Amino acid sequence: MPIKLTLDWKIQGIHSWFYMAKEKGYFSQEGLDVQIDQGEGSAVTVTRIMSGAYDAGFGDMNAVIQNALSKPELAPVMVYQIYNQPPSSVLVKKDGPVGDLKGLAGKKVGSPAGSAAGRLFPALTSAAGIDPSTVEIVNVAPNLQEQMLIRGNVDASLVFNLTSYLNIIGLGLDPDKDFNWYNYGDSGVDIYSNGLMVSRKLLDEHPQAVRGLVKAVNRAMVEVINDPAAGAAIIKSTEPLINEALEKRRIDFAVKNLIVSEETGKVGLGGIDEARLLRSIATIKAAYGLEGDIAPERVFSADYLPPLPERTIE
Structure with missing residues (x-):
C-alpha cells in the first residue's frame, strides 16, 4: 500500500529512522510503499496532512492539539511519540x-x-x-x-x-x-513535541497500515538509538552533501535530550503518559489563547504501538 510521509524539515540525522526503515525494507515487510518528502516546519506537517496531500508525517504534537481544538474532524492523530521532551x-x-x-x-x-x-x-x-x-x-x-x-x-x-x-x-x-x-x-514546561502522526482517513480506512508503519519506524528507532553512527550513515547515503559526523552529533543530542527520558523508561519509545498529555493540552491552550476542551484520545492513540518489550531502551 502506498503512503506519502512528510518530514518536518530538510533531511537531517533526526530523520534517519524513517530512511532506515525504507532502505532496510522494514516498510516493505509490512506491505507498505512509503514515499518520504522533505518538510517546511513541524506545524506545516499537520496542515499538509489535513489538506489530504499526505497520509502521515513527522511533526509537532502541539500543532495537533491546536488544530484538534478548531478542526477536530480534520486534525491528524499522533500514533508514535518520538520527542518525549520539547526542543x-x-x-x-x-x-x-x-x-x-x-x-x-x-x-x-x-x-x-x-x-x-x-x-x-x-x-x-x-x-x-x-x-x-x-x-x-x-x-x-x-x-x-x-x-x-x-x-x-x-x-x-x-x-x-x-x-x-x-x-x-x-x-x-x-x-x-x-x-x-x-x-x-x-x-517545568510539561509538553510533548514531534512524533509520527497519521491522517484520520488512514486511521479509519487502513488501521493495519498504520500498525505496520509504526512497527517499522519503531524497529528503526531502536537501531538508531543503539547505533547513532548507523543512522548518520543512512542519511549520508540519502543526502551525500550532508556532514556525516555532525549529523551523528545531532542524533546523539536528540537521543539524550529529546527522545530518551525517565518517562520513556516506563511507557517505552512512542508512548505517552495520559495525565501529562492533559497538562500539555492545558499549557498549549493557555500559550495560544485557545478555547474549548479536547480528550487525549483525540490527539494521541496508543492502539497501534508494538508491545512494550519491543519499545524498551536500556
Whole structure:
C-alpha cells in the first residue's frame, strides 16, 4: 500500500529512522510503499496532512492539539511519540550574566517573532517563579540567534536546541563547554513535541497500515538509538552533501535530550503518559489563547504501538 510521509524539515540525522526503515525494507515487510518528502516546519506537517496531500508525517504534537481544538474532524492523530521532551531551550553563555533561570529577571532575552519557544516563555517563567514583566524580549532573526548571544547583544536566547547545537559547532565553539542549556521540559514546561502522526482517513480506512508503519519506524528507532553512527550513515547515503559526523552529533543530542527520558523508561519509545498529555493540552491552550476542551484520545492513540518489550531502551 502506498503512503506519502512528510518530514518536518530538510533531511537531517533526526530523520534517519524513517530512511532506515525504507532502505532496510522494514516498510516493505509490512506491505507498505512509503514515499518520504522533505518538510517546511513541524506545524506545516499537520496542515499538509489535513489538506489530504499526505497520509502521515513527522511533526509537532502541539500543532495537533491546536488544530484538534478548531478542526477536530480534520486534525491528524499522533500514533508514535518520538520527542518525549520539547526542543525549546534557554541558551546562555557559561561566562555570561545569567547563572540560572531566575537570573533572567532584568535581562535581555532574544527570540524570533512567533517562535514556539517565545510563545511558551510565559509558561517557563511561571514554572521558574520569574516575573515576566522584568524580562525584556528582543526580536531577533532566527539565523542570528547564536551570534547575537555571543556578541552580547542579548543575555540569553530562546532557541530550538537541536538546531542551535549544530549552529554553535558551525561557529567554531563548543556547545557543551561554552554554553548552558535550560531545556523547557526540564524546567517545568510539561509538553510533548514531534512524533509520527497519521491522517484520520488512514486511521479509519487502513488501521493495519498504520500498525505496520509504526512497527517499522519503531524497529528503526531502536537501531538508531543503539547505533547513532548507523543512522548518520543512512542519511549520508540519502543526502551525500550532508556532514556525516555532525549529523551523528545531532542524533546523539536528540537521543539524550529529546527522545530518551525517565518517562520513556516506563511507557517505552512512542508512548505517552495520559495525565501529562492533559497538562500539555492545558499549557498549549493557555500559550495560544485557545478555547474549548479536547480528550487525549483525540490527539494521541496508543492502539497501534508494538508491545512494550519491543519499545524498551536500556
